[in-house]
Amino acid sequence: MAEDWRQAGFALYVHWPFCEAKCPYCDFNSHVARSIDQARWARALASEVRRVARETPGRVLNSVFFGGGTPSLMDPESVAAVLEASRENWVWANDIEVTLEANPRSVEAARFDGYARAGVNRVSLGVQALRDDELRRLGRLHGVDEAKRAFGVARSVFDRVSFDLIYARQDQSLTAWEAELREALDMAVDHLSLYQLTIEQGTAFWDRQRAGGLRGLPDEDLAADMYDLTNEICAEADMQAYEVSNHARPGAESRHNLIYWRYGDWVGVGPGAHGRLTLDGTRWASECPAAPGAWLSRVENTGQAEDRTALSPQDIVNERIMMGLRLTEGVDMEFFEAQPILNMRAASLVEDGLMWCRDGRAGATVAGRLLLNRVIGELLVD
Amino acid sequence: MSTPLSRIRNFSIVAHIDHGKSTLADRLIQLTGTVAERDMKEQMLDAMDIERERGITIKANTVRIEYPAKDGQTYILNLIDTPGHVDFAYEVSRSMRAVEGSLLVVDATQGVEAQTLANVYTAIDANHEIVPVLNKIDLPAAEPERVKEQIEDVIGIDASEACLISAKTGIGIPDVLEAIVKRLPPPHSGDPDAPLKAMLVDSWYDSYLGVVVLVRIMDGTLRKGDNIRMMRTGGKYGVDKLAVLKPAMTDVKELGPGEIGVFTGSIKQVRDTRVGDTITHDKRPADKALPGFKPSVPVVFCGLFPVDANEFEDLRDAIEKLALNDASFTYEMETSAALGFGFRCGFLGLLHLEVVRDRLEREYDIDLITTAPSVVYHLFLKDGTQLELHNPADMPDLSTVDHIEEPRIKATILVPDEYLGDVLKLCQDRRGIQLDLTYAGPRAMVVYDLPLNEVVFDFYDRLKSVTKGYASFDYQMEGYREDNLVKMQVLVNDEPVDALSMMVHRDRAEMRGRAMCEKLKDLIPRHMFKIPIQAAIGGKVIARETLSALRKDVTAKCYGGDATRKKKLLEKQKAGKKKMRQFGKVEIPQEAFISALKMDS
Numbered sequence: 007m008a009e010d011w012r013q014a015g016f017a018l019y020v021h022w023p024f025c026e027a028k029c030p031y032c033d034f035n036s037h038v039a040r041s042i043d044q045a046r047w048a049r050a051l052a053s054e055v056r057r058v059a060r061e062t063p064g065r066v067l068n069s070v071f072f073g074g075g076t077p078s079l080m081d082p083e084s085v086a087a088v089l090e091a092s093r094e095n096w097v098w099a100n101d102i103e104v105t106l107e108a109n110p111r112s113v114e115a116a117r118f119d120g121y122a123r124a125g126v127n128r129v130s131l132g133v134q135a136l137r138d139d140e141l142r143r144l145g146r147l148h149g150v151d152e153a154k155r156a157f158g159v160a161r162s163v164f165d166r167v168s169f170d171l172i173y174a175r176q177d178q179s180l181t182a183w184e185a186e187l188r189e190a191l192d193m194a195v196d197h198l199s200l201y202q203l204t205i206e207q208g209t210a211f212w213d214r215q216r217a218g219g220l221r222g223l224p225d226e227d228l229a230a231d232m233y234d235l236t237n238e239i240c241a242e243a244d245m246q247a248y249e250v251s252n253h254a255r256p257g258a259e260s261r262h263n264l265i266y267w268r269y270g271d272w273v274g275v276g277p278g279a280h281g282r283l284t285l286d287g288t289r290w291a292s293e294c295p296a297a298p299g300a301w302l303s304r305v306e307n308t309g310q311a312e313d314r315t316a317l318s319p320q321d322i323v324n325e326r327i328m329m330g331l332r333l334t335e336g337v338d339m340e341f342f343e344a345q346p347i348l349n350m351r352a353a354s355l356v357e358d359g360l361m362w363c364r365d366g367r368a369g370a371t372v373a374g375r376l377l378l379n380r381v382i383g384e385l386l387v388d
Numbered sequence: 389m390s391t392p393l394s395r396i397r398n399f400s401i402v403a404h405i406d407h408g409k410s411t412l413a414d415r416l417i418q419l420t421g422t423v424a425e426r427d428m429k430e431q432m433l434d435a436m437d438i439e440r441e442r443g444i445t446i447k448a449n450t451v452r453i454e455y456p457a458k459d460g461q462t463y464i465l466n467l468i469d470t471p472g473h474v475d476f477a478y479e480v481s482r483s484m485r486a487v488e489g490s491l492l493v494v495d496a497t498q499g500v501e502a503q504t505l506a507n508v509y510t511a512i513d514a515n516h517e518i519v520p521v522l523n524k525i526d527l528p529a530a531e532p533e534r535v536k537e538q539i540e541d542v543i544g545i546d547a548s549e550a551c552l553i554s555a556k557t558g559i560g561i562p563d564v565l566e567a568i569v570k571r572l573p574p575p576h577s578g579d580p581d582a583p584l585k586a587m588l589v590d591s592w593y594d595s596y597l598g599v600v601v602l603v604r605i606m607d608g609t610l611r612k613g614d615n616i617r618m619m620r621t622g623g624k625y626g627v628d629k630l631a632v633l634k635p636a637m638t639d640v641k642e643l644g645p646g647e648i649g650v651f652t653g654s655i656k657q658v659r660d661t662r663v664g665d666t667i668t669h670d671k672r673p674a675d676k677a678l679p680g681f682k683p684s685v686p687v688v689f690c691g692l693f694p695v696d697a698n699e700f701e702d703l704r705d706a707i708e709k710l711a712l713n714d715a716s717f718t719y720e721m722e723t724s725a726a727l728g729f730g731f732r733c734g735f736l737g738l739l740h741l742e743v744v745r746d747r748l749e750r751e752y753d754i755d756l757i758t759t760a761p762s763v764v765y766h767l768f769l770k771d772g773t774q775l776e777l778h779n780p781a782d783m784p785d786l787s788t789v790d791h792i793e794e795p796r797i798k799a800t801i802l803v804p805d806e807y808l809g810d811v812l813k814l815c816q817d818r819r820g821i822q823l824d825l826t827y828a829g830p831r832a833m834v835v836y837d838l839p840l841n842e843v844v845f846d847f848y849d850r851l852k853s854v855t856k857g858y859a860s861f862d863y864q865m866e867g868y869r870e871d872n873l874v875k876m877q878v879l880v881n882d883e884p885v886d887a888l889s890m891m892v893h894r895d896r897a898e899m900r901g902r903a904m905c906e907k908l909k910d911l912i913p914r915h916m917f918k919i920p921i922q923a924a925i926g927g928k929v930i931a932r933e934t935l936s937a938l939r940k941d942v943t944a945k946c947y948g949g950d951a952t953r954k955k956k957l958l959e960k961q962k963a964g965k966k967k968m969r970q971f972g973k974v975e976i977p978q979e980a981f982i983s984a985l986k987m988d989s
Contacts, residue, residue: 230939
């Protein structure tokens with residue numbers, strides 16, 4: 007149990023907290039800053055990477071992910087500096103995946119070469135919609151044509167490219183989404199993240215909805231129909247869902263995200279970043295201050311931005327369920343068998359057709375995945 | 389020496405809620421310097437939080453005011469501030485018997501209300517001299533001439549010499565004091581040397597003094613140290629402390645005829661004292677008790693359950709303590725599959741129910757679930773026995789029942805004409821029988837014979853909503869009548885939910901059943917399977933709704949940075965489930981019961 011993380015792998019997450027503008031649906035830790043001292047931020051991020059790496063020397067790093075915010079606002083040199091720091095005390099796996107989230111705009115596409123030279127081999131583009139009016143509604147700064155061109159550049163520069171779409175939007179019909187999704191699949195992608203629009207607290211959409219605006223969002227039935235249709239169409243296109251909202255051709259899954267869902271170890275650096283790290287048999291949850299200024303000053307003044315809390319055995323079980331059941335592959339049956347109560351509850355969910363159990367693994371069925379919060383709710387231990 | 393009768397005036401104030409009764413009492417106390425300015429707080433006499441908050445009087449309160457009148461004499465004015473609500477009609481009638489006159493306070497902007505009527509008639513029954521007082525005359529909307537006319541038309545008393553006041557600003561208060569002395573009669577008679585005859589007007593529990601008894605001396609003299617006897621209950625006590633209320637307790641040596649005061653005498657529970665009882669000396673008793681004593685009988689019952697099952701013992705303690713101070717409130721333990729352990733409690737009426745519930749929640753800090761209020765049915769069984777049914781859950785098999793009788797009330801409603809049609813329709817819909825319809829100025833006065841059961845359901849709410857709040861309503865019990873009554877059960881996913889059972893008229897069962905099923909459909913959260921919600925009489929389903937299965941509840945994004953937050957969210961959701969009650973596979977949140985059973989306030 008103590009060294010379980012080894013099976014799932016080891017990853018580094020780097021959070022770049024800045025955006026040019028806040029999107030009305032986004033509740034991530036992002037900030038709009040007038041000017042950013044890139045060199046200073048790169049130094050701080052690299053110093054955090056070094057600090058954790060010195061505690062865990064020799065670990066094999068399977069993935070690095072630059073998320074945000076908008077990491078495609080980073081200078082390629084900053085990306086390179088962080089990656090270099092990660093190689094000093096960790097060993098890069100031969101097939102290491104280095105992903106950077108990028109906005110699909112021409113300014114950013116111009117930096118793709120630089121990122122590739124720094125070591126990035128996969129980009130995840132925030133395309134979000136293939137309709138210009140919808141992009142405007144979502145507060146995006148790019149248009150569909152520009153996004154497609156950026157996607158083309160990315161395909162030529164990186165081995166692997168994914169993009170995100172947001173659906174179940176205001177006034178979106180089932181057929182309209184079907185057409186848009188088919189266009190996306192026609193773009194010769196091998197990985198798609200397809201998220202249903204969720205109105206999160208702390209966003210502009212939340213406030214607008216509370217004020218009685220944001221009408222025409224799909225009801226639960228339509229949203230469920232959209233989800234089912236998405237799975238069908240993607241499956242036909244050989245882009246099976248391997249997770250609740252993620253689709254890939256076999257072998258093209260995001261290795262980085264699989265480490266989260268398979269509950270491996272990951273180091274989180276940057277403002278608001280979270281990590282899970284196993285040290286001498288104890289599993290730690292780490293968290294960094296979310297405000298960029300606070301994070302930066304902690305790094306510069308104390309040499310350590312993160313706080314760590316030891317996870318209890320129940321926390322670990324609950325997190326494994328929560329993350330693992332998101333995956334189509336499910337979790338190892340041994341995990342359930344080790345917990346008699348869980349095993350019993352899982353058996354009842356199998357009876358109700360919400361979970362399956364075969365070949366030594368257990369997971370949520372298609373119906374169960376649509377109700378995953380409830381399924382997980384049934385399984386959580388006290 | 390006790391005060392001569394000619395210099396005593398005992399009176400009460402009759403008024404509708406919000407018409408300024410307590411404010412006027414405050415002004416009288418203030419102007420006569422009875423309470424030092426710095427000790428004055430709003431609504432001096434309403435001691436309970438609930439009374440102050442709602443502006444209503446629940447317990448009778450008393451104050452003795454010394455007033456130097458314009459004729460140069462100092463008068464003792466005893467004000468008994470009576471409860472203004474029908475639930476406490478008996479207490480009101482007793483308080484009225486303890487005084488000789490009333491101030492009828494009417495809001496000059498609103499006019500006479502139904503509650504005022506009931507209480508003013510009680511005062512007239514008690515042979516009171518009545519001085520009309522029009523309050524709020526400082527407001528631009530005041531129409532004193534119109535309201536005077538209305539008082540004369542509706543109540544039939546002369547209002548030409550009504551005092552015009554503003555209790556808020558103090559205008560006219562000296563005139564009220566003079567009117568009390570000049571126009572209200574002194575106590576009629578009373579022999580200080582006759583055998584003691586004192587009326588028990590009220591009693592309450594004081595944590596320092598024990599039970600405090602408020603009495604009005606009719607005949608004889610009560611002295612500190614006397615041994616007294618309660619003529620109805622037979623209880624014997626020594627008078628430890630004798631005092632008058634100013635409103636703070638001020639010791640006196642004796643109380644003579646016409647006087648009002650309090651005594652203590654190591655009485656353990658308020659239950660041992662009955663409003664309306666006659667107090668006399670043990671050694672030299674009066675030959676006859678005062679007339680008109682009635683023990684109080686609860687008319688509305690409901691279950692009270694703690695929201696948190698662990699608070700059952702706390703609830704028991706609280707109810708026992710409260711009952712010590714309220715003889716009119718009854719309780720017995722009850723268990724419910726839906727709600728666990730609790731108590732079936734009996735009340736004088738809906739306001740009494742609410743007051744008790746509020747006090748339990750506030751003073752004892754216990755969250756409660758209140759089940760649908762039910763009235764007392766008389767069950768006549770085929771074998772000739774007769775039963776009182778307080779709880780629909782106790783309804784015996786229908787085949788053994790010959791017939792059922794239910795309590796009826798006489799309701800008086802005052803309403804502006806434009807809403808009259810709606811009010812008549814409401815009363816007809818509730819199985820009402822019209823007894824009278826008259827006009828009093830711009831308002832209609834309708835009198836209906838209604839089943840109490842239909843009134844405890846949501847009558848107040850409906851009345852308020854169809855008349856936009858312009859109707860006033862009051863009622864009195866009228867006795868029992870046979871009708872076609874049945875027990876309606878509610879089944880959720882085919883499991884009966886006992887807490888939702890109710891007695892209904894057969895003709896109204898479908899409607900009530902449908903309303904309940906529709907309400908529950910909105911209140912029960914969707915589950916991962918579909919849930920039938922049914923109302924049934926015996927084995928026959930009379931209404932049905934289906935709560936469809938939940939289809940989607942999944943978090944779109946959950947990555948490494950979300951683990952902590954999403955886990956907390958799911959754990960919170962799970963903790964929330966613990967507050968649910970389980971019926972087979974269905975979990976029903978506590979709030980669903982509370983809302984489904986929610987009664988009008």
